[in-house]
Amino acid sequence: MPIITEVQLNTAIKSGKFSQVYFFYGEESFLVKTYAVKIKNTLLGSAAVDINLLELSGNPDLNMLSDHAESLPFFAEHKVILINDFNLEKLPEGEFELFERILKNVPDTTVMVFYLTGCGFSLRSGRVKKLFEIIKKYSAVCEFKPLNKMKIGDIILRKVHKQKRLISPSNAEYIAEITACDLNLASVETTKLCCYVAEGKEITREIIDAMTAKRLETRIFTLSDAMIAGNKKEAFKILGELFAQRVDPIPILAALSTVYSDYYTAKAAKTNGVPPQQVSADFGYTGAKAGFAARKYTQAAKMELGALRNAVNIIFDADVKCKSSTVNRQLLLEETVLKIIEALY
Secondary structure (H helix, E strand, O other): OOEOOHHHHHHHHHHOOOOOEEEEEOOOHHHHHHHHHHHHHHHHOOOOOOOOEEEEEOOOOHHHHHHHHHOOOOOOOOEEEEEEOOOHHHOOHHHHHHHHHHHHOOOOOEEEEEEOOOOOOOOOOHHHHHHHHHHHHHOEEEEOOOOOHHHHHHHHHHHHHHOOOEOOHHHHHHHHHHOOOOHHHHHHHHHHHHHHOOOOOEOOHHHHHHHOOOOHHHHHHHHHHHHHOOOHHHHHHHHHHHHHOOOOHHHHHHHHHHHHHHHHHHHHHHHOOOOHHHHHHHHOOOHHHHHHHHHHHHHHOOOOHHHHHHHHHHHHHHHHHHHHOOOOHHHHHHHHHHHHHHHHO
């Protein structure tokens, strides 16, 4: 069966043209789960419990899975089997033949959905690659890649309007930005804002700033964006905001260390032809972390490996000074940010 896009998947669901087997994966775990639930709700309704619904987690016993797949639905047209976080790397090769037979013989009355929200897989393993080829042969496979700020902003905009509230496109994108383009977190924060604002009223920037938690990880990534762009003014503005919020310089420095170590890893991976999906799988990145990793991979392509190495060394030297001597930590952090910007340019 073909690999399908989100648009094709959405169109098929709306038209009622379902495949017998689906396999959803990718860094955008919110959409992975959303579409699994959407298929279930379309076929069975939104009830939490249904006699024709089987929900499994991990790698189930394949003989049991086969029995459930082949059994007929009870007073309904379909039964649905949802399997969360089926681990391709843990399925023994000796069970590949049985697994393939199950996928091949799923009856028209059953829809089976594999959806990965908490585990990834690496195609560098020949065994996993072989299993994935089996899955692609019998399943509608859809990969959900990280969404950019504009696309998440559009989703937020539609969600707010559905709740009969108002928000500008720029403020919708602002929510996406401060939640690090993590669709899970953006959705939670948007729901909270809609509850706070009365029907027909607008969600303003002031309300967003007052009600939405800005994660340090998010602010550090925004800071690193400014540093990579050589925008000293914006970088020191963000740094000033963190100081105003009484964030200790040591956690900021630690977060910067993680960011630039990841940039270095991403650049090394790209230089050696390793794709971002494999980087995420190898390091166990999922959800927001996988989204960050994908963005770093793209950004790292524009940087020199030597410059990133220098940036990591600058942070290391600052960390040693910060922890082993009496220094003005805020001043040291400001100097470190300036040195990194200069090292990158």
